[in-house]
Amino acid sequence: MKIALLGYGRMGKTIEKLALERNHTIVYKTSSGINKEELQQADVAIDFSIPTAAIENITSAFKLQVPVISGTTGWLENYDEVVKTCNQLNGTFLYASNFSLGVNLFFNLNEHLAKLMKNHEQYQVSLEEIHHTQKLDEPSGTAISLAEGIINHSSLTDWKLVEQEDENAGKSIPVTAKRIENVPGTHSISYKSAVDDIEIKHTAHSREGFALGAVIAAEWINGKKGMYSMKDVLQLNNL
Numbered sequence: 001m002k003i004a005l006l007g008y009g010r011m012g013k014t015i016e017k018l019a020l021e022r023n024h025t026i027v028y029k030t031s032s033g034i035n036k037e038e039l040q041q042a043d044v045a046i047d048f049s050i051p052t053a054a055i056e057n058i059t060s061a062f063k064l065q066v067p068v069i070s071g072t073t074g075w076l077e078n079y080d081e082v083v084k085t086c087n088q089l090n091g092t093f094l095y096a097s098n099f100s101l102g103v104n105l106f107f108n109l110n111e112h113l114a115k116l117m118k119n120h121e122q123y124q125v126s127l128e129e130i131h132h133t134q135k136l137d138e139p140s141g142t143a144i145s146l147a148e149g150i151i152n153h154s155s156l157t158d159w160k161l162v163e164q165e166d167e168n169a170g171k172s173i174p175v176t177a178k179r180i181e182n183v184p185g186t187h188s189i190s191y192k193s194a195v196d197d198i199e200i201k202h203t204a205h206s207r208e209g210f211a212l213g214a215v216i217a218a219e220w221i222n223g224k225k226g227m228y229s230m231k232d233v234l235q236l237n238n239l
């Protein structure tokens with residue numbers, strides 16, 4: 001498969017390594033805008049760029065009828081607009097805040113736990129994410145997905161970025177974001193009561209899990225039309 005890398009930073013380089021190991025070819029890589037002629041050569045584009053560039057990169061791929069998957073975080077307030085553009089241009093799109101198999105299983109576990117905890121209001125839920133110091137956005141896209149998973153199965157209405165997890169966030173889920181050198185990505189969810197705590201945690205050991213998930217998603221989406229998610233790729237819809 002011929003792959004275009006839109007964003008050639010830490011993730012772009014890790015994806016390149018895994019894609020070559022899986023016998024794919026990188027036909028185009030950019031860290032500064034799009035060359036249409038070069039992007040058009042690709043079977044699939046993989047966008048891991050920066051929040052301010054993602055929408056333009058994704059839209060360029062739609063216009064050229066190149067299926068595009070994006071892992072870039074920090075632009076999700078415009079997600080519905082991008083879905084609309086995808087439909088209008090008959091494009092192919094898959095976004096995931098986290099491409100790793102482990103985190104996608106963790107998303108499921110989080111929703112199951114939220115359902116279980118729904119009628120036990122003596123437990124206060126909170127969310128913590130830890131990432132490397134180069135990360136541009138906070139909280140992480142993964143933390144937002146986890147918070148949305150809890151909101152969909154509880155009486156809580158939204159999430160709020162706080163400095164301390166015990167800050168009173170009312171009907172919001174308090175989310176703390178820590179930045180520590182070289183941490184690839186750690187997410188934990190805690191339910192705390194006066195007598196005990198329940199915690200679940202996912203720790204990425206490197207970027208390889210994210211990159212492998214992105215390459216598998218690119219292989220899966222090749223030749224398809226429309227909008228998809230990692231639940232489709234990993235067949236996690238019916239759990």
Ligand SMILES: NC(=O)C1=CN([C@@H]2O[C@H](COP(=O)(O)OP(=O)(O)OC[C@H]3O[C@@H](n4cnc5c(N)ncnc54)[C@H](OP(=O)(O)O)[C@@H]3O)[C@@H](O)[C@H]2O)C=CC1
Nearest residue numbers: 007008009010011031033049053071072073097098099210
């Ligand atoms: N969904 C997932 O599973 C994961 C998502 N991410 C997300 O992916 C994104 C990238 O992460 P990471 O690789 O660590 O970040 P990096 O900063 O290492 O890479 C981003 C790259 O994008 C480049 N860039 C800047 N402008 C453009 C543009 N207009 N078009 C294309 N590329 C551009 C940057 O170039 P320059 O440095 O010259 O500005 C840089 O090389 C982040 O949003 C991060 O949160 C990360 C890991 C997993």
Ligand SMILES: O=C(O)C1=N[C@H](C(=O)O)C[C@H](O)C1
Nearest residue numbers: 073097098135140141142185
């Ligand atoms: O920027 C990162 O590094 C990561 N970003 C994603 C996010 O915002 O959730 C995924 C992963 O945690 C690493």
